[in-house]
Amino acid sequence: MYAQMVETGAKRVKTLEEMSPEERAFQERIDAEVKIEPKNWMPDAYRKTLIRQISQHAHSEIVGMLPEGNWVTRAPTFKRKLQLMAKIQDEAGHGMYLYSAMETLGADRDEEVEKLHNGRAKYSSIFNYPTLNWADMGAVGWLVDGAAIVNQVVLQRTSYGPYSRAMIRICKEESFHQRQGYEILLTMMQEGNEAQKEMVQDAINRLWWPALMMFGPSDADSPNSAQSMAWKIKRHTNDELRQRFIDQTVPQLEFLGCTAPDPDLKWNEERGHYDFGEIQWEEFYEVIKGNGPCNRERIETRRNAIEDGTWVREAAVAFAEKKKKQQAAA
Amino acid sequence: MTKYDDLIEYLLRVGDSAVVKGQRLCEWCGNAPALEEEMALMNVGLDLIGQARNWLDYAAELIDDGRDADQLAYCRDERAYRNLLLVEQPNGDFAVTMAKQFFYDAWQYHMLQGLVESSDERVAAIAAKALKEVTYHLRRSSEWVQRLGDGTEESHQRMVAGVEEVWRFTCELTVGDEVEQRLAEAGVIPAPEAIAEAWKATVSEVLTAATLTVPEEARSFYLNGRNGVHSEHLGILLAEMQFLQRAYPNATW
Numbered sequence: 157m158y159a160q161m162v163e164t165g166a167k168r169v170k171t172l173e174e175m176s177p178e179e180r181a182f183q184e185r186i187d188a189e190v191k192i193e194p195k196n197w198m199p200d201a202y203r204k205t206l207i208r209q210i211s212q213h214a215h216s217e218i219v220g221m222l223p224e225g226n227w228v229t230r231a232p233t234f235k236r237k238l239q240l241m242a243k244i245q246d247e248a249g250h251g252m253y254l255y256s257a258m259e260t261l262g263a264d265r266d267e268e269v270e271k272l273h274n275g276r277a278k279y280s281s282i283f284n285y286p287t288l289n290w291a292d293m294g295a296v297g298w299l300v301d302g303a304a305i306v307n308q309v310v311l312q313r314t315s316y317g318p319y320s321r322a323m324i325r326i327c328k329e330e331s332f333h334q335r336q337g338y339e340i341l342l343t344m345m346q347e348g349n350e351a352q353k354e355m356v357q358d359a360i361n362r363l364w365w366p367a368l369m370m371f372g373p374s375d376a377d378s379p380n381s382a383q384s385m386a387w388k389i390k391r392h393t394n395d396e397l398r399q400r401f402i403d404q405t406v407p408q409l410e411f412l413g414c415t416a417p418d419p420d421l422k423w424n425e426e427r428g429h430y431d432f433g434e435i436q437w438e439e440f441y442e443v444i445k446g447n448g449p450c451n452r453e454r455i456e457t458r459r460n461a462i463e464d465g466t467w468v469r470e471a472a473v474a475f476a477e478k479k480k481k482q483q484a485a486a
Numbered sequence: 487m488t489k490y491d492d493l494i495e496y497l498l499r500v501g502d503s504a505v506v507k508g509q510r511l512c513e514w515c516g517n518a519p520a521l522e523e524e525m526a527l528m529n530v531g532l533d534l535i536g537q538a539r540n541w542l543d544y545a546a547e548l549i550d551d552g553r554d555a556d557q558l559a560y561c562r563d564e565r566a567y568r569n570l571l572l573v574e575q576p577n578g579d580f581a582v583t584m585a586k587q588f589f590y591d592a593w594q595y596h597m598l599q600g601l602v603e604s605s606d607e608r609v610a611a612i613a614a615k616a617l618k619e620v621t622y623h624l625r626r627s628s629e630w631v632q633r634l635g636d637g638t639e640e641s642h643q644r645m646v647a648g649v650e651e652v653w654r655f656t657c658e659l660t661v662g663d664e665v666e667q668r669l670a671e672a673g674v675i676p677a678p679e680a681i682a683e684a685w686k687a688t689v690s691e692v693l694t695a696a697t698l699t700v701p702e703e704a705r706s707f708y709l710n711g712r713n714g715v716h717s718e719h720l721g722i723l724l725a726e727m728q729f730l731q732r733a734y735p736n737a738t739w
Contacts, residue, residue: 234535349734
């Protein structure tokens with residue numbers, strides 16, 4: 157999940173009777189599964205929540221390029237290098253596509269990016285963890301893109317039209333990334349040497365819990381969920397999605413011949429789901445607050461890229477204006 | 487000398503240049519001046535790494551000593567690398583990167599236009615695919631050189647400095663050696679003089695449009711990428727790129 161803990165500004169969900177006629181018409185439209193489009197009336201809080209969620213999602217795509225950028229110069233073969241470069245390029249594309257969806261709500265891309273740089277906007281906590289061996293490129297694809305897909309498949313039915321359509325397009329590419337990531341790990345486990353197998357297990361040990369945290373706090377501590385669910389911005393709770401992810405991932409983990417760093421992970425016949433251990437929420441909140449292992453570096457890199465590139469963007473604008481004037485004069 | 491020695495040498499030159507240029511573009515990941523450029527730089531890099539693989543695949547087949555394209559790229563030392571000096575130079579700022587890119591794109595474009603007519607079918611086929619990509623690369627880098635050269639005062643100064651920084655390495659783009667002369671005579675590659683003339687014309691046209699001065703022709707001195715006499719930058723670049731293959735020899739990835 158690339159958007160976590162999105163603030164809705166609502167303490168509780170209004171009933172239909174408490175709503176103004178406009179709000180009621182809006183809610184009835186959502187209840188009838190009719191998409192909300194940019195020109196439709198929408199409550200201010202719905203607009204703001206969506207801007208927060210979509211911008212967070214876009215920021216995550218962009219910041220998410222950095223842990224992969226750490227290995228793209230060291231990819232071991234032509235095939236792996238080409239795959240990783242293509243994945244990174246897709247992510248930049250997703251970022252641009254999502255910023256465009258966000259702009260249909262009247263938000264400004266530069267302003268929202270500035271919020272990322274000054275720490276007021278969030279992005280997925282997972283990208284604040286370092287990538288420390290090549291197997292991380294597999295594990296990120298498999299677990300991180302995998303977790304993102306579980307959330308995004310549901311978001312294809314989200315109530316806001318442009319966001320929903322962005323998700324449909326993005327999901328196709330993410331599924332491809334996930335399969336590629338898994339294939340990196342499978343190759344290392346089945347055809348690799350001992351050192352490579354250790355890399356895979358090490359990557360899983362480090363990324364397993366942070367991947368589970370991607371779904372956000374447990375439902376009991378997720379005060380904004382009810383309003384987001386009523387607006388159908390969100391369609392399942394954090395815990396439901398986390399469980400779905402674990403249930404589909406454990407068999408893949410076993411097929412790899414690896415283990416999860418969770419002694420409590422076991423199949424519960426009665427529930428028809430896997431039970432799993434307690435997530436270290438303290439770590440999650442620390443990372444969200446900016447105290448994760450790479451928060452500072454990630455933001456610094458992004459801020460420097462945009463600041464160092466100011467003169468380039470100014471030149472492009474100045475040149476375009478010159479050309480426009482020349483054409484007008486001709 | 488076998489029938490293929492010259493061709494192998496040439497394939498390594500074009501393949502190595504593409505892989506090194508692609509590697510430099512990977513270094514931009516996350517650092518580009520705009521999101522659109524983030525995509526474009528990676529896209530061009532992706533094309534070049536793909537081209538490198540095609541050239542080195544063919545080289546490996548002709549060398550026929552059990553090595554494949556990966557081993558050629560990831561297990562040769564800098565003295566065995568045959569790339570142009572231009573492409574191994576550090577990225578610098580966006581102006582230096584664009585100067586390097588433009589000079590290289592213009593050279594690739596004119597070379598590939600000749601190579602699609604190659605008497606060697608495989609070379610012609612690889613070139614035809616690459617030419618489509620490089621036509622776009624050249625358009626893009628030409629536009630950036632003009633935007634930066636004729637943009638703001640600052641961008642102009644930076645573009646002047648960028649051209650100045652890398653110009654001396656363009657000597658290799660305008661002078662062929664005996665290997666290339668022989669291949670040209672056999673109709674495998676276009677005549678080096680013809681590429682040089684076309685390259686100079688494109689460079690002159692774009693730099694002039696960008697309000698930049700075309701420097702005097704660069705003269706070669708000591709360094710020679712085609713013979714494996716590189717600047718110090720290449721060894722470091724390869725150390726990073728080749729790390730996994732070197733640390734875990736013969737591993738499958």
